[in-house]
Amino acid sequence: MNTDETMQPVSVLMVCLGNICRSPLAEAALRQAAEREGLALHVDSAGTGGWHVGNPPDHRAQEVAQRLGDIDISDLRARQVSAQDFYTFDHILAMDSNNLADLQALRPADATANLALLLDYVPGQQGHAVADPYYGDISVFEMTWVQVSAATAAFARNLR
Ligand code: 4NP
Numbered sequence: 149m150n151t152d153e154t155m156q157p158v159s160v161l162m163v164c165l166g167n168i169c170r171s172p173l174a175e176a177a178l179r180q181a182a183e184r185e186g187l188a189l190h191v192d193s194a195g196t197g198g199w200h201v202g203n204p205p206d207h208r209a210q211e212v213a214q215r216l217g218d219i220d221i222s223d224l225r226a227r228q229v230s231a232q233d234f235y236t237f238d239h240i241l242a243m244d245s246n247n248l249a250d251l252q253a254l255r256p257a258d259a260t261a262n263l264a265l266l267l268d269y270v271p272g273q274q275g276h277a278v279a280d281p282y283y284g285d286i287s288v289f290e291m292t293w294v295q296v297s298a299a300t301a302a303f304a305r306n307l308r
Contacts, residue, residue, distance in 0.1 A: 157188040158307060161233055162266070163251060164243040167195030167226035169289070170278050171243060172205040173212070174266060174296040176219045181297075181304035189304075192237070194229040196250040201226050206282070208289045216293045234259035241266040241303070244277035266296070269303040 160178060164170040171193035182189040195201075203226045204210070213221045231254055233240065240261045242248040251263055267273040278295055281288040 157190045158239070159190040159237045160192075160239045160241060160303075161229070161237040161261075162191070162193040162241050162243070163196060163229050163247050164193075164278075165195055165197050165247060165280065166200045166282065167193055167228075168200045168203055168206045169209050169281050170292055170296065171195065172221050172224045172226075173209055173289075173293055174241070174243065174278070174300060175224065176213050176217060176221050177293070177296045178300040178304065180217060180219060181300045184301075185304045185308060187304055187307060189307075193224070194227050194233065196229055196247055196254075198228040201228055206289075208281075208286050209292075211286065212289045212293045216290065217297065229254065231256050234261045234263075237261045239264070241269075244280065245275075266299050266303065269306055270299050271302070273299075 162171040162174040175191050175193040178191045205221050205224055210222055213219045234256055240263045242251055242265050248265055266278060267276040281292045
């Protein structure tokens with residue numbers, strides 16, 4: 149539930165390594181889940197690394213978002229996570245434990261964001277990772293989409 153007195157939408161930042169595969173898919177999937185649940189959410193994504201800053205999502209991520217989710221993610225652009233994000237967002241959700249450790253190292257002592265793994269919100273999958281599909285083929289990206297769709301649906305339901 150959104151308990152903020154000003155009723156700002158709850159804000160969620162999805163974070164992976166490059167911000168071109170997993171987190172843009174998780175961003176798109178959460179937008180879709182929020183729409184389905186009738187929730188006002190502000191959703192963004194970022195990478196812990198800066199190598200792909202300014203780039204659109206990987207073409208394989210774009211393809212599965214379109215084909216399996218009917219979502220066009222071609223207009224997303226990669227950015228690197230910053231310390232400021234820990235004050236701007238209510239939730240920062242990491243895809244894997246490396247992302248989580250990098251975020252914990254960046255996290256300011258007085259950060260207000262809640263930091264967790266995305267899969268911590270899925271019953272029975274606490275502590276699990278959304279595996280990096282970058283070196284896999286398109287079938288791995290399909291699995292990533294299925295995984296982030298289920299996880300973001302669980303996260304959205306949890307917010308209600
Ligand atoms: P992502 O995948 O973290 O899900 O965006 C990767 C993208 C790029 C690289 C690794 C993982 N890379 O090594 O460039």
